Amino acid sequence: MIGTGNRSRPPAVGYGGETANGNSAIPAGTEELRVRVQQLSLREQIERNHFLLMRLNAANARLIQSLDHGDVFEAIAEIIANLMGCEEIAVFDYHPEERTFSLAWSSGVEAAELQPFLTGAGMFGRAVQQGLSQFQERQAEGVLLPHEKNLTACVILKSSGEIVGVIAIFGLLPQKSNLEWADFELLKFLEIYGAVAIKFQRLQGKQVAP
Amino acid sequence: MSNKKILLVDDSCTARLVNRMIFSQKSNYVLISAVDGKEAVERAKREKPDLILMDIVMPRMTGLEACRVLKKDKDTQKIPVILLTTRGEEQYVQEGYASGCSDYLTKPVNDGELLDLLKAYLGE
Numbered sequence: 001m002i003g004t005g006n007r008s009r010p011p012a013v014g015y016g017g018e019t020a021n022g023n024s025a026i027p028a029g030t031e032e033l034r035v036r037v038q039q040l041s042l043r044e045q046i047e048r049n050h051f052l053l054m055r056l057n058a059a060n061a062r063l064i065q066s067l068d069h070g071d072v073f074e075a076i077a078e079i080i081a082n083l084m085g086c087e088e089i090a091v092f093d094y095h096p097e098e099r100t101f102s103l104a105w106s107s108g109v110e111a112a113e114l115q116p117f118l119t120g121a122g123m124f125g126r127a128v129q130q131g132l133s134q135f136q137e138r139q140a141e142g143v144l145l146p147h148e149k150n151l152t153a154c155v156i157l158k159s160s161g162e163i164v165g166v167i168a169i170f171g172l173l174p175q176k177s178n179l180e181w182a183d184f185e186l187l188k189f190l191e192i193y194g195a196v197a198i199k200f201q202r203l204q205g206k207q208v209a210p
Numbered sequence: 211m212s213n214k215k216i217l218l219v220d221d222s223c224t225a226r227l228v229n230r231m232i233f234s235q236k237s238n239y240v241l242i243s244a245v246d247g248k249e250a251v252e253r254a255k256r257e258k259p260d261l262i263l264m265d266i267v268m269p270r271m272t273g274l275e276a277c278r279v280l281k282k283d284k285d286t287q288k289i290p291v292i293l294l295t296t297r298g299e300e301q302y303v304q305e306g307y308a309s310g311c312s313d314y315l316t317k318p319v320n321d322g323e324l325l326d327l328l329k330a331y332l333g334e
Contacts, residue, residue: 051321054235058228065223075224082224085318087296175298175316 052182055083056189063197070204072197073105076167076190081107084183086152088170090114093198094128094163101166109170116147117168127154127166133191137178152179155187159195164202167194214332217259218243219250219276220294221268225317229263232321239328247271251279254286261331266295266306274309281310290331294319 059079066075077089088108092101101118103111117124122145127134133155136144144151150170157165167190172178179187216239220226226243233241242257244250248271250264262280266273273293280286290312295302298316306314313327 047322050235054231054321055228058224058231061227062224078222078224081296082222083228083318085296173296173298173317176318 048182052185055182055186059083059186059189060193063193066197067200067204070201072194072201075197076194077105077107079186079190080167080169083186084169084179085173085176086169086171087173088150090117090168090170092117092166092168094157094165096163104165113147114168116145121145122148123151124148124154124166124168127156128163131156131158131161131163133187135179153187156191157195157198158191159199162195164195164198213238213240214260215240215242215257216328217250217253217257217262217264219245219247219262219264219268219273221245221265225265225294229319229324232324236321236325237328247273247276247279250276251283251286254280254289255283258285259289261328262289262291263294263328264291266293266297266302274305277306277309277311292327292331 062075062079063072066072069075073091076091080089081087090106090109091104093104094101099120101120103114103118106114119125120128123134123136123139123143133153135153136148136151151168152172153167153169155167155169156163157167216233218226218229218241220229220243230241230243233239242253242259244253246268247264250262250273251271253259254262264273264276271279273295277291277293280289280291287310291310292313292315293306293309293311294315294317295306296317303314312331315324315327
């Protein structure tokens with residue numbers, strides 16, 4: 001095994017010591033150090049953004065592909081599973097006229113466990129009423145219903161102000177303790193473009209219906 | 211970086227897409243893909259990749275089964291296999307190494323970490 005993880009690299013210029021290639025010592029001033037720290041921080045930011053863009057690009061490509069295959073709900077769950085790190089996901093269709101939900105896709109969660117969500121109560125209901133995604137870590141203490149204990153997030157799928165569905169994200173993978181910055185960005189992307197893809201699929205269904 | 215050939219095996223289209231993006235933007239590796247363990251074994255025998263990056267949970271043949279088959283075959287046993295999976299618990303990691311894999315990465319994968327690991331295995 002070679003091992004994984006970010007390997008720390010020694011600085012090219014030491015703290016007043018020799019340069020990496022063994023040339024004569026250059027005293028490292030405070031200003032030089034400050035610039036170096038700033039450069040490293042900017043590089044890190046650029047790399048983080050680049051990684052996020054790649055993930056969004058992959059998510060976008062998968063959604064587009066799903067329009068041909070008619071598997072938008074599965075695609076949304078697959079994007080979350082692979083790019084965010086969660087294998088317990090349910091995607092609900094929302095029917096605004098009747099204000100009801102129906103289960104469109106789930107993986108890693110028993111259908112029986114999802115039944116209480118169809119009542120539209122709790123965090124799930126708040127997401128629809130407010131038209132805003134809800135995250136467990138941002139909920140006030142004691143407001144979670146018993147069936148919501150393992151619920152990490154309810155993500156609203158909304159296009160042009162119209163709610164078309166909700167993604168329920170349950171337990172994250174064991175190696176992932178909480179949602180990170182890039183996860184929130186990915187979910188923001190899905191809020192809009194996941195909804196657009198669902199609307200497209202619905203229209204496509206209407207076109208092919210007899 | 212050289213044009214070494216990597217066989218990416220994953221039944222998830224999203225995983226294949228994101229890995230393809232990582233490789234195309236940050237390396238010169240030639241990427242070929244398979245959607246399950248059975249296809250991976252066939253492609254590995256036929257195309258002799260320099261490294262195999264493989265998911266575990268897949269239909270038809272899992273990554274662990276495919277890894278065992280590859281390690282028993284004299285034509286493919288020297289190809290490093292990195293298992294890529296959502297399961298990070300110790301028992302799964304041990305099971306992975308018992309199948310003969312060279313390394314084990316958990317999803318979601320960090321692109322820098324993945325490329326560093328590949329470079330290390332490909333001697334770059």
